[in-house]
Amino acid sequence: MNTPYFIAKRYLFSKKSIHAINFISGISMLGVFVGSAALIIILSVFNGFENVVLSMYNTFTPEIKIEPAQGKSFDPRKAVFTTLKKDPRIINYTEVLQEKALLRYGKRQHIATVKGVSEDFLKRKQLDSTLTDGAFTLQKDGINYAVVGSLVQLYLSVNIHDDFQRLDIYTPRKGAVNAINPADEFTVKSIHPMGVFQIQQQFDETVLVSLEFARQLLEEKNNISSIEIYLKTDVSAEAFQKEIAKALGSQYVVKNRIQQNELLYKILNSEKWAIFVILTFVLIIAVFNIVGSLTMLVIDKKKDIVILNSIGAGTSLIQKIFFFEGMMISLIGCISGMAAGLAFCLAQQHFGFIKMSEKSFITDAYPIGLQATDFILVFLTVTTISIITSGISSRLSIKTLSQMKEQL
Numbered sequence: 001m002n003t004p005y006f007i008a009k010r011y012l013f014s015k016k017s018i019h020a021i022n023f024i025s026g027i028s029m030l031g032v033f034v035g036s037a038a039l040i041i042i043l044s045v046f047n048g049f050e051n052v053v054l055s056m057y058n059t060f061t062p063e064i065k066i067e068p069a070q071g072k073s074f075d076p077r078k079a080v081f082t083t084l085k086k087d088p089r090i091i092n093y094t095e096v097l098q099e100k101a102l103l104r105y106g107k108r109q110h111i112a113t114v115k116g117v118s119e120d121f122l123k124r125k126q127l128d129s130t131l132t133d134g135a136f137t138l139q140k141d142g143i144n145y146a147v148v149g150s151l152v153q154l155y156l157s158v159n160i161h162d163d164f165q166r167l168d169i170y171t172p173r174k175g176a177v178n179a180i181n182p183a184d185e186f187t188v189k190s191i192h193p194m195g196v197f198q199i200q201q202q203f204d205e206t207v208l209v210s211l212e213f214a215r216q217l218l219e220e221k222n223n224i225s226s227i228e229i230y231l232k233t234d235v236s237a238e239a240f241q242k243e244i245a246k247a248l249g250s251q252y253v254v255k256n257r258i259q260q261n262e263l264l265y266k267i268l269n270s271e272k273w274a275i276f277v278i279l280t281f282v283l284i285i286a287v288f289n290i291v292g293s294l295t296m297l298v299i300d301k302k303k304d305i306v307i308l309n310s311i312g313a314g315t316s317l318i319q320k321i322f323f324f325e326g327m328m329i330s331l332i333g334c335i336s337g338m339a340a341g342l343a344f345c346l347a348q349q350h351f352g353f354i355k356m357s358e359k360s361f362i363t364d365a366y367p368i369g370l371q372a373t374d375f376i377l378v379f380l381t382v383t384t385i386s387i388i389t390s391g392i393s394s395r396l397s398i399k400t401l402s403q404m405k406e407q408l
Contacts, residue, residue, distance in 0.1 A: 007321045009328065025293045029333040031286025032382060036337030037344070039279050039378045044345045046272045047369025053268070056199050057261060059126045062094070062228035063237045064244065065255045073097070073223035080247060081227070089240065092230035094121045097214040097223070102170040102186075103207065105156040112152050112205045114169060116214020124230065127197075134160045134195030144213040145194040149204035153196045166190040169207070174219050189217045280381055287385045290326045294393035319395065326390030334382040338375055345370055 068074040076095055085093050098115040117138070127136050137145050146167060148158055159165065170186045191209060198204055215221065231237055237256055245254040258265050345368045348354060352365030 028289040032333030033337040035283035037341040040341030048367030064229040066227040094228040104168040110155040130197040138210040147195040150198035151204040330386035
């Protein structure tokens with residue numbers, strides 16, 4: 001039997017002569033409980049928001065994106081792309097041709113990105129969830145239509161239900177230089193907006209059109225700006241990226257989702273770590289209450305310390321007793337706190353009883369994303385802090401023993 005652990009357990013659950021010790025120990029345990037539960041809940045909520053944001057981005061951000069290393073466009077008819085398009089691991093292969101253009105709707109003007117996409121684009125999941133009005137239609141009965149971002153609609157006051165008002169798009173004409181009539185320097189195409197989508201500012205200043213319409217507008221017969229690829233769920237995007245990058249060579253740049261949205265991922269990670277550090281400081285304050293609890297316990301057990309020493313217990317054994325005492329207070333609070341946090345998160349996932357202040361078109365309750373790494377991180381954090389505080393407190397027992405010996 002582990003003697004220090006056995007005695008520490010008896011000290012923890014037995015009555016003390018000074019009732020305040022029980023109260024302070026309970027407060028210490030409660031502090032660790034609340035801190036651990038709060039960390040689990042807050043981190044899970046951040047994971048939930050991260051999943052929601054990324055799911056919105058992933059509708060428009062492909063798993064793999066191929067761009068030219070130099071220039072704005074490339075020819076997708078090369079053999080390597082023909083073979084890639086037939087790869088059975090790919091479930092969505094979209095050719096994209098995009099460019100900045102001047103938009104005019106009525107008397108209003110705005111510069112935005114016109115993005116032409118091939119038919120596979122409309123097969124993507126969750127496209128309809130981004131719509132705030134109208135339908136996601138780019139072609140119907142041989143007629144081209146546009147779907148505009150919410151910011152484009154805001155700046156131009158676009159009314160998709162007005163069948164007579166069309167959106168005019170101006171792009172510089174290739175090869176036109178110093179024309180007598182400035183209008184001859186631009187290609188102008190008109191199109192009727194059929195829907196409005198909303199994701200984030202980066203995407204909401206975009207006008208989606210068919211690839212055929214974009215070719216006519218930009219006077220580009222064959223070339224495209226990029227290729228966007230979605231893979232089957234059992235295919236590793238990282239391995240696929242390396243394979244394609246090797247096959248295409250240095251003439252092309254192959255990006256994964258993180259590389260396409262580096263700033264977004266950095267912001268999400270930095271916010272999560274900032275919250276974790278802040279709550280950890282709160283947890284440190286709670287755990288350091290154990291120092292006060294163990295200090296009072298050592299004072300209360302002075303006689304026991306002397307008796308244990310007199311029957312042969314060394315200073316190391318006595319120190320371990322109070323070290324285990326502090327660790328048990330911390331770990332009981334930590335494990336029960338994580339369990340409570342898990343229960344709360346599961347309840348929120350299933351019932352969504354805590355609603356957001358404003359209704360969202362995606363979710364009206366706070367999202368939750370449980371990750372095993374968060375539980376491991378919280379447990380290791382509490383354990384590390386507890387080892388330090390328990391070690392500090394247990395040394396007091398040795399000092400007390402030395403003082404008692406001097407008095408005797």
